Amino acid sequence: xxxxxxxxxxxxxxxxxxxxxxxxxxxxxxxxxxxxxxxxxxxxxxxxxxxxxxxxxxxxxxxxxxxxxxxxxxxxxxxxxxxxxxxxxxxxxxxxxxxxxxxxxxxxxxxxxxxxxxxxxxxxxxxxxxxxxxxxxxxxxxxxxxxxxxxxxxxxxxxxxxxxxxxxxxxxxxxx
Amino acid sequence: xxxxxxxxxxxxxxxxxxxxxxxxxxxxxxxxxxxxxxxxxxxxxxxxxxxxxxxxxxxxxxxxxxxxxxxxxxxxxxxxxxxxxxxxxxxxxxxxxxxxxxxxxxxxxxxxxxxxxxxxxxxxxxxxxxxxxxxxxxxxxxxxxxxxxxxxxxxxxxxxxxxxxxxxxxxxxxxxxxxxxxxxxxxxxxxxxxxxxxxxxxxxxxxxxxxxxxxxxxxxxxxxxxxxxxxxxxxxxxxxxxxxxxx
Numbered sequence: 001x002x003x004x005x006x007x008x009x010x011x012x013x014x015x016x017x018x019x020x021x022x023x024x025x026x027x028x029x030x031x032x033x034x035x036x037x038x039x040x041x042x043x044x045x046x047x048x049x050x051x052x053x054x055x056x057x058x059x060x061x062x063x064x065x066x067x068x069x070x071x072x073x074x075x076x077x078x079x080x081x082x083x084x085x086x087x088x089x090x091x092x093x094x095x096x097x098x099x100x101x102x103x104x105x106x107x108x109x110x111x112x113x114x115x116x117x118x119x120x121x122x123x124x125x126x127x128x129x130x131x132x133x134x135x136x137x138x139x140x141x142x143x144x145x146x147x148x149x150x151x152x153x154x155x156x157x158x159x160x161x162x163x164x165x166x167x168x169x170x171x172x173x174x175x176x
Numbered sequence: 177x178x179x180x181x182x183x184x185x186x187x188x189x190x191x192x193x194x195x196x197x198x199x200x201x202x203x204x205x206x207x208x209x210x211x212x213x214x215x216x217x218x219x220x221x222x223x224x225x226x227x228x229x230x231x232x233x234x235x236x237x238x239x240x241x242x243x244x245x246x247x248x249x250x251x252x253x254x255x256x257x258x259x260x261x262x263x264x265x266x267x268x269x270x271x272x273x274x275x276x277x278x279x280x281x282x283x284x285x286x287x288x289x290x291x292x293x294x295x296x297x298x299x300x301x302x303x304x305x306x307x308x309x310x311x312x313x314x315x316x317x318x319x320x321x322x323x324x325x326x327x328x329x330x331x332x333x334x335x336x337x338x339x340x341x342x343x344x345x346x347x348x349x350x351x352x353x354x355x356x357x358x359x360x361x362x363x364x365x366x367x368x369x370x371x372x373x374x375x376x377x378x379x380x381x382x383x384x385x386x387x388x389x390x391x392x393x394x395x396x397x398x399x400x401x402x403x404x405x406x407x408x409x410x411x412x413x414x415x416x417x418x419x420x421x422x423x
Contacts, residue, residue: 105244106244106397107413108413108414109382109414111220111383115220118221136220139397139398139413139414140398142248143220143292162383
């Protein structure tokens with residue numbers, strides 16, 4: 001048996017196993033891992049599997065999994081809702097690749113506004129220029145004012161006010 | 177380090193003035209001091225009470241050539257500077273509450289706030305230090321949690337002596353920080369002076385949550401390690417730490 005045929009045979013075996021297991025309402029972590037290994041083994045960049053109970057999509061091309069952000073029910077007063085909308089975090093996706101990402105220069109805590117009772121530095125749709133301050137990242141009471149460094153429009157906000165951020169983590173997506 | 181001192185009777189904020197000076201190209205070591213601030217700033221937009229002649233309101237421009245990950249250690253270093261200044265000059269026994277509040281018998285005597293800014297000469301850091309000289313006019317909500325040099329020594333401090341010692345220690349510890357292995361030495365200096373470094377029962381108010389736990393030292397950048405009751409180590413980069421008293 002040639003190597004290709006062997007690989008095909010292996011894959012068929014695994015596929016059958018997975019199909020059998022997915023008759024359960026969901027996949028467990030071991031099954032997911034096995035599925036990911038199978039996809040990796042065959043060099044697929046995209047894999048989709050669906051049956052009556054579950055739909056799984058794996059992709060190697062994007063930096064983060066495609067996650068539909070579910071908005072929490074807002075019980076705050078209407079005035080606060082407006083502010084929340086400006087900082088609705090989103091996960092970077094493949095469609096954001098053409099955006100300029102403003103990233104955090106240090107590990108710290110992200111603040112969208114200069115003070116809790118103040119408006120956010122920038123909101124979705126705002127036009128920014130190189131020197132526009134877009135947020136503060138605080139680390140050990142060192143306040144780092146982050147500038148946009150490019151001109152464009154704020155089209156994505158990836159983090160929430162008060163959230164811890166890592167070095168190099170995308171904070172904003174700017175369409176130049 | 178060479179110091180140039182700009183003195184003001186009244187100013188909005190010494191940090192704001194130092195930021196503007198840095199943006200106009202001020203050298204490292206430029207200091208702004210004022211007898212009164214009309215809009216003194218604390219952490220994250222809080223007001224810093226700055227009545228006339230009640231405090232030393234001091235900001236300094238720095239242009240440190242150190243690894244960016246160690247930049248936050250400047251605020252820990254500044255706490256060590258003030259700690260040693262007050263002990264040397266006034267024999268006041270101080271503690272450093274993470275990250276850089278100077279406390280005497282659990283009351284705050286000094287607050288420190290640092291800011292970065294991009295300037296034509298590169299990145300600058302402004303360190304603002306507010307030391308309480310006298311405290312007769314503290315508002316009631318502050319009076320219970322704050323103290324002053326006058327309160328602790330029963331003498332009115334001489335501002336010039338204080339400024340001289342403060343800048344002398346600043347130069348010494350800043351040289352340490354920017355030297356080889358300086359980050360490690362500053363972490364050691366801070367840890368030796370702070371009762372909050374290890375085994376302290378604390379409550380940490382972070383923007384979106386409250387954490388209870390025991391302190392387990394600091395990270396390489398000065399972040400506080402807090403072990404929660406389920407054994408998890410939380411790394412704190414920003415927040416208000418309170419000591420929990422045993423019941």
